[in-house]
Amino acid sequence: MALTVELALQLLQIGMVVAIAPLIMGITRKVRARLLRRRGPPLVQPYLDLWKLMHKEVVVAPNASWVYRRAPYVVFAATWVAAGLVPTYATGLLFSWSADLIAVIALLGTARFALALAGMDVGTAFGGLGSSREMMIASLAEPAMLLISFAVALIAGTTQLSAIAALFSTGDVGVRVSLGLALLALIVVGIAENARIPIDNPATHLELTMVHEAMILEYSGRHLAMIEAAAQLKLVLYFSLVACLFAPFGMAVGGDQSALALGIGIVTFLGKLAVFAVLLPIAETTVAKMRVFRYPAFVGSAFAAAALAVFLRFVSRGF
Amino acid sequence: MPEVAIGLWCIAGFLGTGVLAVVLGGRAIATPLVYGTTLVIALAALLLALDVLLGGRPATATVLPIGLPGLGAHFRLDSLSAFFMLVVNFGAAASSLYAIGYGRHEHAPMRVLPFFGPFLAGMNLVLLAADGFSFLLSWEFMSLASWTLVVSHHQVAANIRAGFTYLAMASFGTLxxxxxxGLLAAAGGEFTFERMRTATVSESVAATATLLALIGAGSKAGLVPLHVWLPLAHPAAPSHVSALLSGVMTKVGIYGFIRIVFDVVGDFSPWAGLVVVVAGGATAALGVLYAVMQRDLKRLLAYSTVENIGIVFIGLGLALAFRANGQGPAAALALTAALFHVFNHSVFKSLLFFGAGAVLSATGERDMEKLGGLVHRMPQTAVVFLIGCMSIAALPPLNGFVSEWMTFQAILLSPQLPQWGLKFAVPAVGAMLALAAALAGACFVKAFGVVFLSRPRSSAAATAVEVDGFSLTAMLLLAWVCVLAGTLPGFVIDALSPVARELTWSALPAQAGLPWLSIVPIAESRSSYNGLVIFFFLVVSGVMTAVVVHRLASRSTRTSPIWDCGYPLDSPVTQYTSSSFAMPIRRVFGTVLFAVHETVDMPRPGEMRAARFRMRVRDPAWRFLYGPLVRWIMRSAQRLNRLQFLTIRRYLALVFAALIVLMLVVAIWR
Known part of the structure; x- marks a missing residue:
């Protein structure tokens, strides 16, 4: 019986992230449009887009291989599993121990690997360009992300996200220099990994500046829907990572599975996501897109900040 | 019969296959017969190693009346030797199976067959040797046997040069x-490891011996900057031998380091760990940066070996540092991570070299700029090569990730080390390891994407055919091991626990009995990972999504020409190639470190000549270390050359002066 409840709670989290991901994307698009003095699409537009794409016919190039056809599902599955294992409304869920922070980062790496291969499959100039640049950005962003996880893990004494969230939500850890640096780095990495301005422009097409869009240029129909859904899930994943590491209040901790605690957990989680979804486009509209070879400085700053945070922790427990 | 004797019989069998090959001469039957025999012997040795390791058998030793008079040759089989015997003979078995098919393409089989068995014998001998003399003799035997295989395609001038570089570096390493x-034997007064282990040495002697072992074994394993021979020699050999050189012989180098430093020298100072950790971190980061920039598939794989050796040495260095500080469980974790990576790397690097060999025999090309689209022509090779790429790029749920994850966990334990130098170095090494992991992803996206995906870049690639069944079986077997070791890592960790206990006097908690088959290296509250659950989730969510979308939404597919933003270009030249894929990374990391220099010569509008692009990448090891060294040696040799043309009076004066100096030295020494 207890196992059934635990399983249901875990499945609720896995289902919830995939259900709300398009909505979160809708909020960011709406806010961005309003800031640019446009009316913007309705909040549910991403759902409608996904629905439309899924019912369309897929157009595949004659020389596309099975890698091209399977990759969208692999990307979606890997991102979904990673997102479903980041604590959202409660800690200590049934499968929370199966992947720690490092494994979640690596799962995103699996998704990226599949997508970059798919970009190269048909053999177009744009696909190769996108894959090549994506891997360049990743080669800076992924180590930064790992260093962030080091910094957090050194404070919490564990790499388990659930345990970290439970510890941080008690407030005993307090405000720390290294945590501040890690947060800064995480935001930069999140921007780079989610292909947002100033690294990449999710609204762009037919431009030489694009990265993510260039990789998926040939995709259509249900394949494109899967990739879009994965991108939305990834945004939710990064939002819930920030929420779980740096704003873990309201979560149901310590195995508290009363309806009230869970309800508060879900409501505060959704609230946090909504706040982040508003803040992201505000930050985005204040900066301009960078040139490609300025990225290393930008993402490298995240690497440096995270490395500094780790160093501080190695030097003294006080930071 | 004690286990060590069975091991020696296996070695004799390997040597026998060399004789068999000579007797059979160039007959067609020779190839399958020789490789079939080595396959059977390797399987026997593999079973022996598994039996010793999993059965928890005590070490067995024997002395053979060969070698130096009065000394004899000592051999011993303990759990450390057994683990490395497992790695060596698993690789040897896979390689023999692969070669039954691949060896048919060899145009001069008599340059490979007689040396293949002795090479395997040499590697096994190193693992069993238990005194300094037989250890060094086996080590040299292994080096020479592998050298004959490196220069087997001697018509190519580059291979001869590779062989010469290898020979020079191997001699230096053995020296x-x-x-x-010698230092260690002098302290105990005897050559046996048994005696060296119990002898007490001063700290300076221990430190010198450790450093010399790091250089000597590191040059065989491929530590930067001693790695220069490796990317030349490994690709020069036939592919099944490349797999052995890269996947297995480098591991024998690691064995030599562990045997001498962990076992024979023992603890003396935590600073030894610092040196090893830093060397490992630099090797990991530099190795993968080299690899990303290569356009020759086999050379890319060889450089990636350098990276993986770096990862192993990070683990070993951490284990040394933890052990010297008396932190047994942490040392066991770091050592287990390193050994797990040794195993993993031997599996997926063999797999990848087999794949490269399959591509080579199907197309005759190693240059990635001339490959492409092989996923259509060689579908099965493509699948297994992809599994190898994903494993080496440390992607869950495959095996490369598990050992890297454990190394990260060991790094996260290092704040408990008391030494300040380590406190500063370890996070920097952690950052380098993180960088190496991410760049390995880019490297193998490039390798698979350029070779197997996209459109064929040459007619050879467009007309390739799938390789034979033996080669495919060998690759499939290795791919399965990658998946199994990634999803059920607990069993591998448990198998390694006798080795960890022998060297660090402590071991990780038993993993096989844990619920859901998770792995928990220290405590559940600290970290855990479950490859099986992740694998299950990935498969279920992926398949479920695909089924739901196909059933409830649309399943119609139309084939239509490439879109490419409305400007599709027919020529495959318009695709990204290996060099262009690596360009952003080259520009970010390479301009300073590798002195990358690109010149673009673009004709003006109306000019009819072709555009030109030239790129120069300089290896810092050659530029700053070997280049000056070689020039200095050449100059000194030229000067010393004058000694040949002296008059008799001058020779007499020289002899007299030498005598005086010698006597003075002796007088002062006393």
Whole structure:
């Protein structure tokens, strides 16, 4: 019986992230449009887009291989599993121990690997360009992300996200220099990994500046829907990572599975996501897109900040 | 019969296959017969190693009345030797199976067959040797046997040069090991490891011996900057031998380091760990940066070996540092992570070299700029090569990730080390390891994407055919091991626990009995990972999504020409190639470190000549270390050359002066 409840709670989290991901994307698009003095699409537009794409016919190039056809599902599955294992409304869920922070980062790496291969499959100039640049950005962003996880893990004494969230939500850890640096780095990495301005422009097409869009240029129909859904899930994943590491209040901790605690957990989680979804486009509209070879400085700053945070922790427990 | 004797019989069998090959001469039957025999012997040795390791058998030793008079040759099989015997003979078995098919393409089989068995014998001998003399002798035997295989395609001038570089580096490495073992033997007064282990040495002698062992064994394993021979020699050999050189012989180098430093020298100072950790971190980061920039598939794989050796040495260095500080469980974790990576790397690097060999025999090309689209022509090779790429790029749920994850966990334990130098170095090494992991992803996206995906870049690639069944079986077997070791890592960790207990006097908690088959290296509250659950989730969510979308939404597919933003270009030249894929990374990381220099010569509008692009990448090891060294040696040799043309009076004066100096030295020494 207890196992059934635990399983249901875990499945609720896995289902919830995939259900709300398009909505979160809708909020960011709406806010961005309003800031640019446009009316913007309705909040549910991403759902409608996904629905439309899924019912369309897929157009595949004659020389596309099975890698091209399977990759969208692999990307979606890997991102979904990673997102479903980041604590959202409660800690200590049934499968929370199966992947720690490092494994979640690596799962995103699996998704990226599949997508970059798919970009190269048909053999177009744009696909190769996108894959090549994506891997360049990743080669800076992924180590930064790992260093962030080091910094957090050194404070919490564990790499388990659930345990970290439970510890941080008690407030005993307090405000720390290294945590501040890690947060800064995480935001930069999140921007780079989610292909947002100033690294990449999710609204762009037919431009030489694009990265993510260039990789998926040939995709259509249900394949494109899967990739879009994965991108939305990834945004939710990064939002819930920030929420779980740096704003873990309201979560149901310590195995508290009363309806009230869970309800508060879900409501505060959704609230946090909504706040982040508003803040992201505000930050985005204040900066301009960078040139490609300025990225290393930008993402490298995240690497440096995270490395500094780790160093501080190695030097003294006080930071 | 004691286990060590069975091991020696296996070695004799390997040597026998060399004789068999000579007797059979160039007959067609020779190839399958020789490789079939080595396959059977390797399987026997593999079973022996598994039996010793999993059965928890005590070490067995024997002395053979060969070698130096009065000394004899000592051999011993303990759990450390057994683990490395497992790695070596698993690789040897896979390689023999692969070669039954691949070896048919060899145009001069008599340059490979007689040396293949002795090479395997040499590697096994190193693992069993238990005194300094037989260890060094086996080490040299292994080096020479592998050298004959490296120069087997001697018509190519580059291969001869590779062979020469290898020979020079191997001699240098053995010289260092000779000095290290000499120092240790002098303290105990005997050549056996048994005696060296119990003898007490001063800290300076221990430190010198450790450093010499790091250089000597590191040059065989491929530590930067001693790695220069490796990317030349490994690709020069036939592919099944490349797999052995890269996947297995580098591991014997690691064995030599562990045997001398962990076992024979023992603890003396935590600073030894610092040196090893830093060397490992630099090797990991530099190795993968080299790899990303290569356009020759086999050379890319060889450089990636350098990276993985770096990862192993990070683990070993951490284990040394933890052990010297008396932190047994942490040392066991770091050592287990390193050994797990040794195993993993031997599996997926063999797999990848087999794949490269399959591509080579199907197309005759190693240059990635001339490959492409092989996923259509060689579908099965493509699948297994992809699994190898994903494993080496440390992607869950495959095996490469598990050992890297454990190394990260060991790094996260290092704040408990008391030394300040380590406190500063370890996070920097952690950052380098993180960088190496991410760049390995880019490297193998490039390798698979350029070779197997996209459109064929040459007619050879467009007309390739799938390789034979033996080669495919060998690759499939290795791919399965990658998946199994990634999803059920607990069993591998448990198998390694006798080795960890022998070297660090502590071991990780038993993993096989844990619920859901998770792995928990320290405590559940600290970290855990479950490859099986992740694998299950990935498969279920992926398949479920695909089924739901196909059933409830649309399943119609239309084939239509490439879109490419409305400007599709027919020529495959318009695709990204290996060099263009690596360009952003080259520009970010390479301009300073590798002195990358690109010149673009673009004709003006109306000019009819072709555009030109030239790129120069300089290896810092050659530029700053070997280049000056070689120039200095050449100059000194030229000067010393004058000694040949002296008059008799001058020779007499020289002899007299030498005598005086010698006597003075002796007088002062006393």
């Amino acid at each position: 260092c090991l000779l000095l290290a073992l």
